[in-house]
Structures are given as C-alpha cells and as structure tokens.
Amino acid sequence: MTAFREHPLRQRLNDEVHSRPPMALSGAEWISYLAVLHDGGDAATEEAHLHQLCGTLGTQLCPVIQGDHWVMEAGDLRLKWERHNEFSSYTFFRRRQPGDPLYTSALSALPADWLAAIPGTVLVATHIELRPAADMAPETVLADLAQRGDTVVASQVADGAAWVYSDFQLHDGYSRFLVLDDHLTHRQAGRTVQRLLEIETYRMMALLAFPVAKEVGRFLARAEGELADLMDRMGEARSTEDERVLLTRLTRLAAEVERSVTRTAFRFGAAEAYYALVQQRIRDLREQRIAGFPPIDEFMERRLAPAISTCLSVARRQTELSTRIARKSALLRTRVDIELERQNQELLTQMNRRAKLQLRLQETVEGLSVVAITYYASQLVTYVYKGMKSMTGGPSYEVITAIAVPVIGALVAISIRRMRRALAAEEEGLH
Incomplete structure (x- = not known):
C-alpha cells in the first residue's frame, strides 16, 4: 500500500461500524441477558470480574478485552459482554439439551456468587428461548395463549421466518421471550435475538426519565403558579421598592428552574434517543401481524409512547417556563431601570438648580x-x-x-x- 500519513483515529473509527456484531445462533438455545447500570463503576472492575469467571469455569484462554466488546466461550456456554455509556450488557448463550427442564436458562450454568457480584445494579433481566418451529408448532402456541386469555404480544418477524411471543411482564424477576425459528439463517437468528434484547433494554432505559418527569411536573406546577402570582403583583406594584422585591423573587424562581433544567436535560434527551432506538429496532424486525394478537410495534405505541410523550412534554414545558421567566425578568428589570433613570434625572435637575444657585452666590x-x-x-x-x-x-x-x-x-x-x-x-x- 502506498505510504501516507494516517489519521490517528482512522482504524478505531473504521472498526466502530463493525463493533458489537450479533452472535451466530443455530438450533435450540437458552439465552439470558442482563443490563447493568454502572452506578459509578469503571471498566477495569468489570474486566476483573469477567477474568474471574474465566478462572472459575476453567477456561484455558481468557480473551483479552479490547475496547468495549468481549466474547468468551467455555464449552456449550458463551458470554458476550458490551460496555455502553450508561450500562453494560451481559448475554449468556447455552445450547439446549434434551434433558433440560421446561423453565431453565443459560444462567443455570454460572456460579451464583459470581452473578450476585456483578458490578452495578441490574435494570434489565431477560430470558429468551430459541427453538426450531419443528419442535414446537406456532399454531399450538397461539392456541394455548388464546385459551389462557393473557395479554400476550405475538408476531411474525424477519418477513415470516420466525415467530416471537412475549408478555413483557416480569416472572421471578425476568422478562421472557419465546422465538420459534422457521427458516432463519444463523446470522438472522442472532440479529433477531439481539434486536429483541435491545428493544427491552432501550425501553427500560427510556423509561428512567418517567419518574423524573413526574417529579419535575409537580415542581413546574408550583413554579408556574408562583410566576402567575408574581405577574399579578407586578401590575399592582406602586413603588420602586415593590418592584425590587418582585425582581428578587423572580430571580430566585429563575435560578430554581435553571437548576431543574440542568439536572434533568440529559435524562430527557437520553429518553428521546433511547425511544428512537426502540422504534428503529422494531422496524428492523419487519413484523407481520398475527390475527388476534398485538405485535410489538402496537404494544410499544400503546404502552411506551404515552410515557415518552409525557417526558418530552415536561421537558418542553420546563424550557418554555425558563424562557417565560427570563422574558418577565427582563420586563421587570426594564421597569426598575426606567424608574431609576427617572430618579437620576430628578437628582440631576436638583443638582443643576443647586449649581445655578452656587454660581449666583459665587458671583x-x-x-x-x-x-x-x-x-x-x-x-x-x-x-x-x-x-x-x-x-x-x-x-x-x-x-x-x-x-x-x-x-x-x-x-x-x-x-x-x-x-x-x-x-x-x-x-x-x-x-
């Protein structure tokens, strides 16, 4: 290759589009997933914990972690670790064995003490059962779900190559998905599983802003009421001292609103970004509706979209309140300045009159x-x-x-x- 000077970030930027590839899946698999918020933990602590797992499982060669992506294989068990800005994800894959119980998971092959010591706090915990459609007929599953009467999301994905079932409820602390593979390729199966896990993760990450929105909404109701009261008092002000008192209160209210904006701007912005990712992953699934069952897209629009709309509405309301307070502060400050200028003009007039008297006396x-x-x-x-x-x-x-x-x-x-x-x-x- 012709010699030339390379940008120091060229290789890293090129590798970024190839990072975090989906795992190739074939046959029946148990898949367990954890999304763990960092809570101040650093990457070195997580890496040390991952190397401890290698020693516990007796893996001869523990992969060297490069960047934010790490894959380990130990017999039938595989682990994929990824570190993101706010959370780290652990995805465990274990091949399904003929004698496995009905409700098992990939986590059953891991030491319980190692799982309990994972750095951070778990926000998402999910089990996915991937099975060939030949082992479990989709029609039988649908008929069973219809008889139970539970609210279940079901759809065909990947242009009809697989079926996905879930109720998005927590059972023993885990949400569960059933994926029936009709004619998925190995890479398609991996991408389908990864998209489902990302939908679940980004859904929960987006909803982190919802309690914040409720808290901020209560604060905004109080602040808007106080602003309205200050505007009424502004019309009743009769002296410069009254206006100065109002300006002091308005400045304090502006500081409280700006502090709230600073504290919540990232959370609301992140919620909007995560929700956009949820929508994109749902589109990537290429769903087809199954009669009598809502697809994932419809479920998210009905359950998740209102919460995100509330968050974005509160964010806009907070920004608009900050703008209104700034405008009212400028108006009141202008009134105070005009009054001060009038007083200064009177003072200058008195000084001019005194100067004339002094001139006459001097003469x-x-x-x-x-x-x-x-x-x-x-x-x-x-x-x-x-x-x-x-x-x-x-x-x-x-x-x-x-x-x-x-x-x-x-x-x-x-x-x-x-x-x-x-x-x-x-x-x-x-x-």
Whole structure:
C-alpha cells in the first residue's frame, strides 16, 4: 500500500461500524441477558470480574478485552459482554439439551456468587428461548395463549421466518421471550435475538426519565403558579421598592428552574434517543401481524409512547417556563431601570438648580471680593503716599486715595473676569 500519513483515529473509527456484531445462533438455545447500570463503576472492575469467571469455569484462554466488546466461550456456554455509556450488557448463550427442564436458562450454568457480584445494579433481566418451529408448532402456541386469555404480544418477524411471543411482564424477576425459528439463517437468528434484547433494554432505559418527569411536573406546577402570582403583583406594584422585591423573587424562581433544567436535560434527551432506538429496532424486525394478537410495534405505541410523550412534554414545558421567566425578568428589570433613570434625572435637575444657585452666590462673592481687594489695595496706596509726601510734598492723601480706588477696582474686576473666562475655556476643552 502506498505510504501516507494516517489519521490517528482512522482504524478505531473504521472498526466502530463493525463493533458489537450479533452472535451466530443455530438450533435450540437458552439465552439470558442482563443490563447493568454502572452506578459509578469503571471498566477495569468489570474486566476483573469477567477474568474471574474465566478462572472459575476453567477456561484455558481468557480473551483479552479490547475496547468495549468481549466474547468468551467455555464449552456449550458463551458470554458476550458490551460496555455502553450508561450500562453494560451481559448475554449468556447455552445450547439446549434434551434433558433440560421446561423453565431453565443459560444462567443455570454460572456460579451464583459470581452473578450476585456483578458490578452495578441490574435494570434489565431477560430470558429468551430459541427453538426450531419443528419442535414446537406456532399454531399450538397461539392456541394455548388464546385459551389462557393473557395479554400476550405475538408476531411474525424477519418477513415470516420466525415467530416471537412475549408478555413483557416480569416472572421471578425476568422478562421472557419465546422465538420459534422457521427458516432463519444463523446470522438472522442472532440479529433477531439481539434486536429483541435491545428493544427491552432501550425501553427500560427510556423509561428512567418517567419518574423524573413526574417529579419535575409537580415542581413546574408550583413554579408556574408562583410566576402567575408574581405577574399579578407586578401590575399592582406602586413603588420602586415593590418592584425590587418582585425582581428578587423572580430571580430566585429563575435560578430554581435553571437548576431543574440542568439536572434533568440529559435524562430527557437520553429518553428521546433511547425511544428512537426502540422504534428503529422494531422496524428492523419487519413484523407481520398475527390475527388476534398485538405485535410489538402496537404494544410499544400503546404502552411506551404515552410515557415518552409525557417526558418530552415536561421537558418542553420546563424550557418554555425558563424562557417565560427570563422574558418577565427582563420586563421587570426594564421597569426598575426606567424608574431609576427617572430618579437620576430628578437628582440631576436638583443638582443643576443647586449649581445655578452656587454660581449666583459665587458671583455675589466675587463682587464683594472686588470691594475688599480694592479697599485693602487703596489703604496700601495711602500708606505709601503718606511716606512719600513727607519727603516730596504734593496733594493730600485723601485726593490720592479717591483717585486710586476706582483705578484699583477696575483692575481687580478685569483680572477676575479674565480668570473666569480662562477657566471656562479650559473646561470646554476638556469636554
């Protein structure tokens, strides 16, 4: 191959579309499945637990875990482990033996203490019995189910190549499926089983948001009532202080709603994504209706769709409430700002009036200053002239004082006016 620089993620991204392939199944199989929420557990703990199983079963070669997919074979028992974002899945396959009891499972071949010590909490536990249609006629199963009168989901899948039966109820802690293989290929059988398990898993993962939606719904009812009360009080507010109190309460309510949005956004988004996966897996089954029994698609639309619609409705309602609160907060803040601007305008008007009064007072003081300076300057001239008259003679000092007073006053007034003009010009230059 021509040498070139490869992107460091090229191989990983290419392998991603080939990861988690379905197991090839042939003949009769017992299949047991567990979906375990991580609850803070890491991949290393799960890997150590898987290697412990290898030692317990006496498997000579325990596969090396690469990525998030792992397959182990020990005689008739096979284990497929996958790690996802929120949960890990354990799928156990065991060939059906002629002497097996009617209600058995692949878990019967595993140590009970190892099963009990699986890291995390189990959310989904399912048994699937895969049998050839030649061993158990589909018509006989349908007739038996019709006589019992239980609510059972039944349909033909893979374009009529197999039959699927389930009631989606928990029996001794496990949901159960019966798959009758008419003419499935080995890979088709594996894909059919995997799709059923994924439908069950993603259904439960999507429903994790339903209790959250109920809790948030109660909170939203209270928050919407409080918002309506605040809007009524906003119309009754008569002072800036009243509006400030309302703005404080509205800000606190906005913080509570945003905290709820942050806490639940992932759960509601995940519910929508998981539900989309459920719908896709159901379409992949290519169901055909059996007269008198609802197919999986109809069952999910009737039972699961309303719950997911509730979750999405609460999520939208929560987002809309956050938007409404933000809009009302902006409106109230605008009212407060306008009132503050009005008060500031009044304050500036008062300051302007005071400045004019101060200017008039300053002009009065300036007139008195001219008189005072003229008086003291004329006295100095008089004292100087008295000393000079004793040596040179001349007019009396009263005459000299009378002449000096207007001259000195005019000079002082002109000097003060020039100083004021210079200060005014300097102030205009700064602006």
